[in-house]
Each structure stands twice: as C-alpha cells, then as structure tokens.
Amino acid sequence: MSELTYTNKPKEFKIHPKMFVLYLSMASMVMLFSAFSSALIVKRGDTKHWINVHIPIEFLLSTIVIIFSSLTIYLAYKNIGTKKFRVFSLITIVLACLFVFLQVKGWNALSANGTPYVGNPSGTFVYFISGIHGVHYVFGIFFLILLDRLYSGREKVLEYSVYYNILQQFWHFIGLIWVYLYLFFKFIIYN
Amino acid sequence: MDHAHHEETFLTKYIFSQDHKMIARQFLFTGIFWSIVGALMSVLMRIQLGWPTETFPFLETLLGKWAEGGRISSEFYYSLVTMHGTILVFFVLTAGLSGTFANLLIPYQIGARDMASPFMNMLSYWFFFLAGLIMLTSLFVQTGAASGGWTMYPPINGMRNTAVNLGSGLGTDLWITSMTFFIVSSLLGGLNYIATIINLRTKGMTMWRMPLPVWALLFTAILGVLAFPPLLSAALLLESDRLFDTSFFLSDIVLGGKLQDYKGGSPILFQHLFWFLGHPEVYIIILPAFGIVSEVLSVNSRKPVFGYRAMVYALGAIVLLGFLVWAHHMYVTGMNPFVGSIFVLFTLLIAVPSAVKVFNWLTTIWKGNLRLTPAMMFSLGFVSLFISGGLTGLFLGNSALDIPLHDTYFVVAHFHIVMGVAAFFAMFAGVYHWFPKMFNRHINDTLGYVHFYMTIISAYAIFLPMHFMLSVPRRYYMYSNFQTFNLFDDLSKFISVFAIISFAAQILFVVNIVYSALKGREVTEETKNPWNSNTLEWTTPVEQIHGNWPGDLPEVHRWPYDYSTGFDDKDWIPQTTPLREGEESHG
Numbered sequence: 001m002s003e004l005t006y007t008n009k010p011k012e013f014k015i016h017p018k019m020f021v022l023y024l025s026m027a028s029m030v031m032l033f034s035a036f037s038s039a040l041i042v043k044r045g046d047t048k049h050w051i052n053v054h055i056p057i058e059f060l061l062s063t064i065v066i067i068f069s070s071l072t073i074y075l076a077y078k079n080i081g082t083k084k085f086r087v088f089s090l091i092t093i094v095l096a097c098l099f100v101f102l103q104v105k106g107w108n109a110l111s112a113n114g115t116p117y118v119g120n121p122s123g124t125f126v127y128f129i130s131g132i133h134g135v136h137y138v139f140g141i142f143f144l145i146l147l148d149r150l151y152s153g154r155e156k157v158l159e160y161s162v163y164y165n166i167l168q169q170f171w172h173f174i175g176l177i178w179v180y181l182y183l184f185f186k187f188i189i190y191n
Numbered sequence: 192m193d194h195a196h197h198e199e200t201f202l203t204k205y206i207f208s209q210d211h212k213m214i215a216r217q218f219l220f221t222g223i224f225w226s227i228v229g230a231l232m233s234v235l236m237r238i239q240l241g242w243p244t245e246t247f248p249f250l251e252t253l254l255g256k257w258a259e260g261g262r263i264s265s266e267f268y269y270s271l272v273t274m275h276g277t278i279l280v281f282f283v284l285t286a287g288l289s290g291t292f293a294n295l296l297i298p299y300q301i302g303a304r305d306m307a308s309p310f311m312n313m314l315s316y317w318f319f320f321l322a323g324l325i326m327l328t329s330l331f332v333q334t335g336a337a338s339g340g341w342t343m344y345p346p347i348n349g350m351r352n353t354a355v356n357l358g359s360g361l362g363t364d365l366w367i368t369s370m371t372f373f374i375v376s377s378l379l380g381g382l383n384y385i386a387t388i389i390n391l392r393t394k395g396m397t398m399w400r401m402p403l404p405v406w407a408l409l410f411t412a413i414l415g416v417l418a419f420p421p422l423l424s425a426a427l428l429l430e431s432d433r434l435f436d437t438s439f440f441l442s443d444i445v446l447g448g449k450l451q452d453y454k455g456g457s458p459i460l461f462q463h464l465f466w467f468l469g470h471p472e473v474y475i476i477i478l479p480a481f482g483i484v485s486e487v488l489s490v491n492s493r494k495p496v497f498g499y500r501a502m503v504y505a506l507g508a509i510v511l512l513g514f515l516v517w518a519h520h521m522y523v524t525g526m527n528p529f530v531g532s533i534f535v536l537f538t539l540l541i542a543v544p545s546a547v548k549v550f551n552w553l554t555t556i557w558k559g560n561l562r563l564t565p566a567m568m569f570s571l572g573f574v575s576l577f578i579s580g581g582l583t584g585l586f587l588g589n590s591a592l593d594i595p596l597h598d599t600y601f602v603v604a605h606f607h608i609v610m611g612v613a614a615f616f617a618m619f620a621g622v623y624h625w626f627p628k629m630f631n632r633h634i635n636d637t638l639g640y641v642h643f644y645m646t647i648i649s650a651y652a653i654f655l656p657m658h659f660m661l662s663v664p665r666r667y668y669m670y671s672n673f674q675t676f677n678l679f680d681d682l683s684k685f686i687s688v689f690a691i692i693s694f695a696a697q698i699l700f701v702v703n704i705v706y707s708a709l710k711g712r713e714v715t716e717e718t719k720n721p722w723n724s725n726t727l728e729w730t731t732p733v734e735q736i737h738g739n740w741p742g743d744l745p746e747v748h749r750w751p752y753d754y755s756t757g758f759d760d761k762d763w764i765p766q767t768t769p770l771r772e773g774e775e776s777h778g
Contacts, residue, residue, distance in 0.1 A: 017307040035420060
C-alpha cells in the first residue's frame with residue numbers, strides 16, 4: 001500500500017454541519033405539518049360531518065407577537081458580544097412567553113365558543129396542530145434561556161455564535177410555520 | 192470537533208460510545224436480538240398453522256396462560272402476527288440493517304473520522320434501544336401485546352377496549368410509545384447520515400466517487416427524514432383518539448349494540464398517513480440492501496460495477512416514485528377507480544429503475560472472475576429473491592388483480608420474498624463481507640456456506656408454495672372450520688417444517704458470529720483487506736482507533752470500482768492510488 005496518499009488539509013465548510021442538520025430537520029418538520037395539514041384538508045372535504053370553527057382573536061395577536069420575536073432574536077444575534085445582546089435576548093424571551101400565554105388563551109376561547117377538544121375532529125385539529133407547534137416552540141424557549149445564560153457576560157462569545165445562529169434560524173422557521181398555520185386555519189379551512 | 196484517539200472507560204467505550212464503529216456493533220447485536228425474537232414468533236405462528244388441532248405441552252411451559260393446554264390462544268396468535276411484523280420491519284430490517292451499515296460504512300467509505308455529530312449518533316442508538324425496551328415490556332403486560340396488526344389500523348386500534356380486543360389495552364399504548372421513540376431514533380440517525388455524507392467527505396471523494404453503499408444509505412436517509420414525520424403524525428392522532436376519546440379516525444361505531452360517541456372521524460385518513468410512510472418504508476429497507484449487494488457483487492466478480500451512474504439515478508428514481516405509490520396498499524378501501532389507476536401507473540413505473548438495477552447486477556457478474564465467498568453467495572441469493580419477489584409485485588401493483596388477491600397468502604409470499612428474505616440476504620452478505628473490519632477476526636466460511644444453503648432452500652420452500660394459496664386469506668388463526676382450505680393442510684405443514692429449519696439456520700449464523708468474533712482467525716496487517724477491495728475502509732490500521740486513521744486522512748484519486756482494468760499487474764486499484772499516465776478518471 002505504498003501508493004497511499006494522505007491529506008492534512010482541514011475541511012472547509014460552506015455551511016456549518018450543525019446548521020446543515022438544522023436545515024435537514026426543517027424538512028422533517030415541514031413534512032410533519034404537511035401531514036397534519038393534508039389530514040385537515042381531507043377532513044374539510046367531508047361535508048357531512050364538517051363543523052366550522054371561529055378562529056379566536058388571540059391567535060392573531062400571537063401571530064403578531066411571534067413575528068416581533070423573530071425581529072428581536074435577529075437583533076440579539078447581531079449584537080452578540082455587546083451589551084445590547086442581553087436586552088434583545090430578554091425581550092425575545094418575554095415575547096416567547098407571551099406567545100405561549102396567548103395560545104393558551106386562544107384554546108380557552110375556542111372552548112368557550114363551543115369547540116371542545118373532545119368532539120367533532122373539525123375543531124380538535126386546531127388544538128392538536130397548534131399544540132404540536134407549541135411543543136416545538138417550548139423546545140426553542142428552553143434553548144433561548146439556556147443560551148442567554150451561557151452568553152451573558154462571557155468573553156469570546158463570538159466563537160460560539162454559531163449556536164445562537166442555529167437557534168435564531170430555528171426560531172424564524174418555527175415562527176414561519178405558525179404564520180402559515182394561522183393563515184391556513186383562518187383563510188383556507190375555517191373561512 | 193476532536194475525534195483524536197483517546198483513553199476511554201468501559202462505559203464510554205462499550206455502552207455510551209460515540210464511535211461510529213462501536214455504535215454499528217451495538218445496532219448489529221440489538222438487531223440480532225430482535226431477529227431471534229421476531230423469528231421465534233414466526234415459528235410459533237407456523238406451529239399453530241401447521242398443526243392447528245394438536246397440543247404441544249412445551250408451549251404452555253414457555254408461554255403460560257397464552258398457551259393453556261399446549262395450544263396457542265387466538266389472542267396471543269394475533270399478538271404474534273402484530274409483533275412479528277413490527278419487530279421485523281422496524282427493529283430488524285430498518286434499524287438493524289441501516290443502523291449497522293450506515294454507522295459502519297459511511298465514515299469509513301467517505302474517509303471521515305466519524306459522523307457529523309457523534310453525540311446525536313449515540314442518541315439515535317439509545318432511542319432505538321429505549322423503543323425496543325418498551326416494545327419488549329409490552330409482551331409481558333397482563334392484557335397482552337398489541338394485536339391489531341403491525342399497521343395499527345383504526346378503528347380496532349383506535350379504542351382502548353380490552354373486552355373486544357385484549358391487545359388494544361396497555362399493549363397498544365406501549366406499541367405507539369415505542370414507535371414514537373423509534374421514529375425519533377430514525378430521524379436523528381438519518382439527519383446525521385446526510386450531514387456526514389454531504390459535509391465530511393475526504394479530499395478527492397467527489398459524489399461520483401462514492402461507493403454505492405454510501406449512495407444507497409444517503410437516499411435511504413432522505414426517505415426516512417421525509418417519510419417518518421407523517422407516521423409520527425398518524426401515531427400522535429391515534430394516541431389522542433385512544434387516550435382522550437377524540438375522533439380523528441373514529442366515527443359511527445356500535446359496540447355491544449350501543450352507538451359510541453365518536454363522530455366525524457375517518458379510519459381511511461389513518462391509512463393515508465400510515466402508508467405515506469409505509470410504502471417508502473419498503474425502500475428504507477431495501478435501498479441499503481441494494482448498496483451492499485452492488486458492492487459485494489463488484490468486488491467478488493473482480494469487475495467494475497456495471498452502469499454506476501445508472502445505479503445512482505435508479506436509486507433516485509425509486510426514492511421519488513416511492514413517495515407517489517402509497518395508495519396501492521388501499522385499492523380495497525373504495526377509492527375512485529380513476530385515482531387507483533394513477534397509483535397503478537406510478538407503481539408499475541417503479542419496475543423500470545428496479546429492472547435497471549437487476550440488469551446491472553447481472554451484467555456486473557457476467558463473465559466476471561467470480562469468487563463465491565459466503566457474502567457473494569448471499570448477494571447472488573438476493574438477486575434471485577429480488578427477481579422472484581419483484582415479479583409478483585407486478586400482479587399486486589395492478590388494482591384489477593390486487594383486489595381479488597388482497598389479504599391472501601399470495602401477498603404474504605410477495606412481500607416476504609422481496610423485502611423480507613431479500614433484505615435479510617443483503618444483511619447477511621454485509622455481515623460476512625465486513626466481518627473482518629467489524630471484529631478484526633475472520634468469520635468461519637464453512638458455517639457460512641451451510642447457513643446460506645439452509646436459508647435459501649428453506650426460504651423458497653416456505654414462500655414459493657404460498658403463491659399457490661392465492662385463495663387462502665392471511666392472518667387467520669386456524670382454517671379447520673373452512674372445508675375449502677383443508678386442501679392446503681399438508682402444504683401448510685410442509686411450510687411450517689421449513690420455517691423451523693430456517694430458524695435453526697439462523698441460530699447457526701448467530702453461533703458463527705459469536706464464535707468467530709471471539710475465536711476466529713485474527714486479522715493481520717497482511718490480511719486486513721481480505722477481498723482486495725478498493726474502498727477506503729480497508730486502508731485503516733488493524734488496531735481500530737476513534738478517528739479511524741492515525742495522522743492524516745486518506746486522499747482519493749479515483750472511483751471505487753477499478754477492478755481488472757489492465758492498468759496494473761494486480762486486478763484491483765485502491766481509491767487512494769493516483770491515476771496513471773493515460774488513465775481516465777471515472778468520477
């Protein structure tokens with residue numbers, strides 16, 4: 001095997017491998033929500049058992065909140081290593097908690113309007129799909145708080161900014177999913 | 192990420208290892224464990240089907256209340272049918288096959304030190320282990336394991352009603368929980384495999400220089416990443432129906448003369464979500480088998496693989512078409528015949544890339560200098576089985592023929608040959624071929640040949656006769672009450688005898704693995720590439736280290752199938768050998 005040749009050239013990445021994993025997992029998440037969406041479209045076609053649901057105003061408010069949180073997390077990322085990072089990071093955490101609060105209020109409003117979780121699946125789908133989205137969102141909040149604690153007041157945080165970049169991209173993505181779900185519920189399924 | 196070799200404790204080296212080689216072995220041994228459990232279940236089923244009215248006292252000793260008086264109870268029989276399918280499809284032929292060979296081959300064959308995320312890789316195994324533990328636990332709950340079929344169709348599986356169906360209690364809840372963990376494991380693994388192949392190839396390893404197993408594992412991972420989430424959605428909705436009495440999949444159900452509260456759901460919706468994964472799952476199983484067999488056939492024919500690019504394009508076409516054919520499992524659900532005809536068209540189209548692969552395998556071995564190693568024998572067996580099983584797929588893909596053949600032994604014969612036994616043959620080929628790499632010892636070839644002949648004879652003896660049982664419905668506990676089916680009593684006994692012989696052959700295989708791994712002839716620096724193969728895994732040192740190659744990574748200059756090119760005095764040129772003057776690169 002004297003002809004074996006070796007390389008010591010370090011690998012250069014166009015995209016960080018962990019960011020690449022995130023992009024791939026986004027494809028999986030798209031498939032998950034596509035499956036739920038298609039199930040709901042099939043249900044919508046069943047005119048015999050279909051019951052229309054009024055989408056509560058709280059979901060519109062949570063949509064606005066999630067869009068703002070995308071802006072603040074972006075600003076936090078851009079200010080890593082400066083004092084502004086902490087400000088934007090905390091605002092994002094507050095907005096994230098507000099989003100969860102509004103979702104719970106939205107579920108309560110649905111129930112109060114005569115759409116309980118158990119009953120005709122026309123309404124159950126709203127709880128279920130927004131709940132599954134909520135699980136993703138809570139997962140994001142956990143890392144938001146974790147990275148906020150890790151980065152605040154630390155030196156050399158720039159070296160680790162790739163993790164915050166991954167988080168903010170995940171955040172934008174999960175926000176986009178909610179905007180899609182809101183528009184899908186409001187204007188396509190329950191119009 | 193630092194993958195440099197370092198001292199490890201027992202816990203970090205053998206249990207919570209992040210080394211792809213150790214994780215491959217963990218997947219292999221866990222897969223073997225589940226193979227034995229799953230195969231033992233099929234033997235129990237065949238005992239019941241072969242001798243339905245006889246009693247076997249040892250069964251009561253073994254199974255207790257599930258075989259009182261020495262006969263398997265009908266409830267337990269249906270649990271066996273369900274768990275056999277689940278275990279073999281998911282735990283053995285998905286995790287066991289892909290998990291073992293993706294972990295072993297991807298970093299080795301692309302010249303990487305490890306996976307993109309070794310931690311995620313470790314998690315993938317442990318989620319699989321946890322899924323298995325939960326599934327195993329379900330076998331021991333008082334109301335029995337899930338018994339509503341591996342496809343978990345509602346309404347029978349959508350309600351917790353043990354008065355109607357014993358297994359629909361805790362057993363089914365554990366089944367769904369286990370599958371949720373399994374899906375997480377598959378997604379973690381798949382994401383990691385794709386990221387590794389795209390990002391961590393060594394210098395010179397262009398995509399068109401990748402060995403076919405890597406291509407196959409890449410496409411498998413893509414399929415898994417896109418197809419498992421819909422199954423997850425189905426599982427979550429089904430569990431909601433079971434636990435919270437929602438009606439996603441249930442409607443207008445009468446139990447004991449009483450109309451239940453479920454309204455507005457659709458069991459057919461579950462079938463759509465299930466089969467959107469369920470059919471790609473067939474390719475998740477068979478694509479790694481394609482890759483392994485392509486490699487073994489080329490190496491042992493001492494010829495370049497025929498139509499390398501066509502092989503890759505065929506894999507891609509199968510992946511694409513695999514997403515468009517799920518409803519061919521649902522022709523009898525009352526779908527619009529026009530919709531059915533579209534699924535017929537796409538289903539039959541898959542025969543084209545499949546035929547390309549078969550043609551290329553045959554032309555690869557054509558006039559080759561064949562070395563009939565156990566791995567080669569199993570690969571040839573795979574091609575034979577894939578053709579036999581694939582031909583009956585043409586019948587079943589056609590809705591006009593599938594409707595009368597649906598749920599008969601013809602279907603059982605088809606899918607067992609084409610995706611069950613064939614995939615097993617590829618797995619055996621892979622184990623025999625890469626055994627020296629996995630365990631640093633050579634496997635016993637004589638036992639390998641005995642294993643091969645016993646297995647292929649029994650496989651055909653079991654499944655060929657089933658094609659003639661095309662009027663016999665599958666999944667029945669016993670046929671004694673049906674005069675028409677008495678005709679098949681002797682044939683059923685014949686099949687059962689060969690099922691037991693086949694099981695014995697697999698025990699021999701396990702004994703060979705354990706014995707050879709402990710006592711086999713050791714691999715030395717001279718014999719570390721026993722098949723004179725071109726791929727990178729054979730260039731690693733005998734002493735395995737975390738990081739695979741000490742010092743720098745190997746550099747690649749050519750594709751992996753330069754066998755008998757005439758450019759050298761030997762009939763193989765490793766991928767690390769620079770091109771000679773006047774020699775053209777393939778990739």
